[in-house]
Amino acid sequence: MLRNYLKIAWRNLLKNKTFSSINIFGLAIGLSCFILITLYVVDELSYERFYPNAARTYRVDSDIRFGGTDLNLAVCSDPFGATLKKDYPEVEQYVRFYASDGRKFIKRGTETIIENRVAHVDSTYFDVFPRPILAGNPKTALDEPNTVAISESAAQKYFGTTDATGKTLEVGINEKTIYKVTAVYADMPSNSHFHFDFLFSMDNVTDYNYGNFLSHNFHTYIRLREDADPRALEKKFPDLINRYVLPQAQGFMEIKSMADFEKSGNKLSYSLIPTTDIHLKSDRLVELDVNGNMQYVSVFGIVALFLLLIACINFMNLSTARSANRAKEVGIRKVLGTERQTLIGQFMAESTLTSYLAFAFALGLVALALPYFNELAAKTFSITMLFSPRYLPFLLLFPLAVGFLAGYYPAFFLSSFRPIEVLKGKLNTSAAKSNFRNALVTFQFAISLLLIISTVIVYKQLNYIQSKNLGFDKDQVLIINATSGLEDNKEAFKNEIKQLTGVKGACYAGYLPVDNSSRSDNTFSKYAVMDAKSGFNMQIWNIDHDYIPTLGMEMAKGRNFSRSYGADSSGIIINETAAKILGYPDPIGKKLYTSDGNSSTQTIAYTIVGVVKNFNYQSLRENVGPLAMRLGFNRWETAFKVNMSEAPNLIAQIESKWKQMAPAMPFKYQFLDEAFDEMYRAEQRIGKVALTFAFLTILIACLGLFGLVTYMTEQRTKEIGIRKVLGASVAGITALLAKDFLKLVLIAILIASPLAWYFMSKWLANFAFRINIQWWMFVGAGVLAVLIAFLTIGWQSMRAALANPIKSLRSE
Known part of the structure; x- marks a missing residue:
């Protein structure tokens, strides 16, 4: 029986090559996307689970x-x-x-x-x-x-x-x-x-x-x-804090108890996070590596399911669109005694065979797309992974499940035809069934629009990040890495490079306003004896005299460090946020007190010599926090302000000088704007993934719409013929057929727009500095969807309108 089912299924696929090709192609795209995203999601969820006691x-x-x-x-x-x-x-x-x-x-x-x-x-x-x-x-x-x-x-x-x-x-x-x-x-x-x-x-x-x-x-x-x-x-950690942390805190600040500390609006707490959760659920300062994001993994998983569902919906619509062609076949089979269960088995066999063919095609697409996907997702997947024992059951059973999911509705729909009606040329096209198919198409376009609007907002936010005034100049700044390896030649190297044509400035840059640069935090107070109300945490950077002008920062009050002032060795420059916390109308000349390194008992006094305008030294996801700078040359990196038109020649000259002074040391460099872009690599990936999936979703949705248009024009063939005989124009008939489908797209716009606004508002909430969602983003996406839908509908509608009415009416 199964062999017979498959033989008939194969013949039907060959008989209807166009429909079969569209069906297989649409399903293969959905399957390939689902496979790629599943690989990504499974890998992201597997972090640390290989350790025996990870739990x-x-x-x-x-x-x-x-x-x-x-x-x-x-x-x-x-x-x-x-x-x-x-x-x-x-x-x-x-x-x-x-x-x-x-x-x-x-x-x-x-x-x-x-x-x-x-x-x-x-x-x-x-x-x-x-x-x-x-x-x-x-x-x-x-x-x-x-x-x-x-x-x-x-x-x-x-x-x-x-x-x-x-x-x-x-x-x-x-x-x-x-x-x-x-x-x-x-x-x-x-x-x-x-x-x-x-x-x-x-x-x-x-x-x-x-x-x-x-x-x-x-x-x-x-x-x-x-x-x-x-x-x-x-729950026992507060007791540990009282026994061990509090006595040490009382050694350098006036504090009676942790309750007093907390009454002043302060907090100190410790918590435990499972190692298996760190990669996806932790985004703290001083992570050991760049972590993933559970939100993005969830989004990818949902998108994968939607793409698979849309591909299956497309399969259903194309299958039901062929119902007029299969109706007489069903009627004759039923007259000859074929039971409905047998017909359902036949149609399920066809859908399963189509699913396996599409799956084979999808594996080929996956093999072709893997290099691009690996680059996009920062992974190292290979096609051989799918044939490992871990994934082999998935390869064998997944197409069967998809075939059942995609073929279930068409099989029951086609097998339900009554033989007397179909042999007379009448089909059961109830409003309920039409509404179901319309709902499927609306769902497809709603998901497509959701992805399009999301993509637009992601790219607008990334563009805003790139163009925002950060308070420093990230362009035209060349960073030479590991200049501390020059040993005694560090100062000579910096000064010689400063003399080259095209170099506008130079400074030591162990601390940079980008993630993964050096960071030092310390506790400060405007009083020599700190208490719970006067103290605050602040980053402190060691810089040289040329750091602020080289990176294009601006002073709000006071001055930069100067070689003319020997007292600047005990001077400090703070940013506007720190000045606001201190509350002085004019902080210049005021004292700041902090502990000495790790001891927390030795107090050092700094004199404020300047206030630098706020600049974003962390990701734009964060507000600008308090920052202090002091003279203390961290020579890990050296930054040079350069003329970009001469950059290739300059890099060659700098490398030559490097090899003269440190022949055994590797020469490495990067531009500051590249390091800045690294902070938003995850968002850039999201944008590219969303754009790719939005295109594929629209493509599959258009195939589904094509199927529904084909189905409806087949049902209305005689109506179109009569209208033409009575003088209806091609444009009028095209508009008549297109009108109902464009309504579905407009409904999809109304559904997708509030959903897109809700989800993207939540995403933008992760950024302290962000764009406003504007009306034109929704209108533009809607116009694009309507245009694409009209092109899809218009081609098939015009084809039906241009058909010879004699062919459709000759049986009347």
Whole structure:
């Protein structure tokens, strides 16, 4: 029976090549999009789940509000983990990451390489985050100072083999340290929220005052016992704060209790986030890597389902559009004794065969689209992944499910024809069935319009970000990376490059107004003795005399640092937000007090010499917070203001000077506007994905509309013939047929517009600086949809209107 079904199905597909091709093509587009997005969503949801105890592993996060400034941190104080393990039996183990260095200089032969995927970790690392070990003992690998565990890729890179235990690495520039390799571990998977190639012993972090509960610089992870409740543990954190944090806070500020601290509008709290949630649900300061976004994953998943649903709707409409051609076939079969169940089986076999053919075509489209999709989504998927045991059941059963979903309605609709009526040329075209098909087309266009409007708003917001006055000049600024590697030649390099034609200014730029640049926070007060009301958190940057003019910042009051004023070594420049917090009508000459580094007991007084106009030093998702700048040359990077027309020649000259002064150091550079764009890479991806899917959705929706127009013109063939005989014009008949369908598109506009406004308003709420949603965005999308629909309807309507009426009326 099944063989017979498939044979008849194949013959019907060949008999109606045009309809079959459109059906298969439309379904294949929907299936290929669904496959690609499913790969993305499954990968995003899989982060950290490969660790055996991932469900019991949590990171300690900190939330601090002091003086009206909020800090939501992915780090906590260095003794927090050890204290939890000591005082709370539900904590089984902990490990800390110290990644403040950000990068290290590692020597390979005569060459020095800048490695960014580095961190100092506790010896318990492999206990909390076990990895397959290729060489060495993970239990003792990091027990001693001057030891390092490296990844398989790093071992191949530096030693040409994974058997690297006992070998040494020379790390550093001015102060070199020899590290012994004690373990080689398998590369960290891509679906992890951190990717380190070098894990150095925590014992080598010597520039930190340990035991300070008030300084937050360590990523701390804890593993709970199997019966432990993380929420119950969180409720014990206030007690920990009172016992350990409060006494240290009382050492440098007047505060009686944490209740007094909170009454002043301040806050200090700690929370636990599962490691499996970090990638998609955490967007805090000092994340170990750029995380994803659960909102975007949810949107992609919904879009995938909508595309698949739209493709199935398209299949239904095209199948029912052929009902007039299949009606007599159904009537004759029923007269000859064929049962309805058999007819349903026949039509389901046709839809399933179409689904498998479309799925095969979709796999080809996926193979062609994967390179583009990988670039768009920052992934490394391959077509072979789909044929792994993980996805093979999906490959076999998914087309069957789609065939059933897409073929269910057409099968029951076509098999319901009454033989007497269809053999007389009468079809059951009830209003209910017409309304159902109209609803499907309206749904398709509503989704298409939703995507079009969303795409327009995303691109307008990104354009606003690019063109907004940020308070500094991000264009024409060339950043030379790792200039600290020049050792004693740093100043000479900067001065020589300043003399080149086309260079307008130069400064040390260890701190830059973009994400992933250096950040330092400290507590400040306008009184020597701080209390809960006078203190506030503020970023503090070390800059040189040329930083502000080179980056095009403007002074609101006072002056920039000057080499003519020796007292500027104890001077400070604040931004307008900090000046507002201080509340002085004129803050110039006033004092600011802060603690000395990590000790929190030594107080330093700074004199305010200037107020710089606010500039966006973080993403435009955030308001401009308080910021202070002091003289202290952070020489990690050097920035040059350059004439872009001479940039290629300048870069060649700068590289030549670099190689003369640091022949063993790699030469790396970037432009500040490129670093700025990196902050909005996720939004740019969303915009491109939305544009692509909007186009594909419109394409599939037009195929569905084409099917409905074809169906309706077939039903009204005799009516059109009579109208033509009675003198109706081609334009009049075309308008008659198009009118009803354009109504559906207008209804879709009315449905999609408020939905688009709601969802995009929520998306824009993520930005502190954003555009206003304007009426023309909806009107423009609506006009585009009407135009596309009219072109689709008009072609088929004109074809029906131009048909010879004799052919349709000769049987009357």
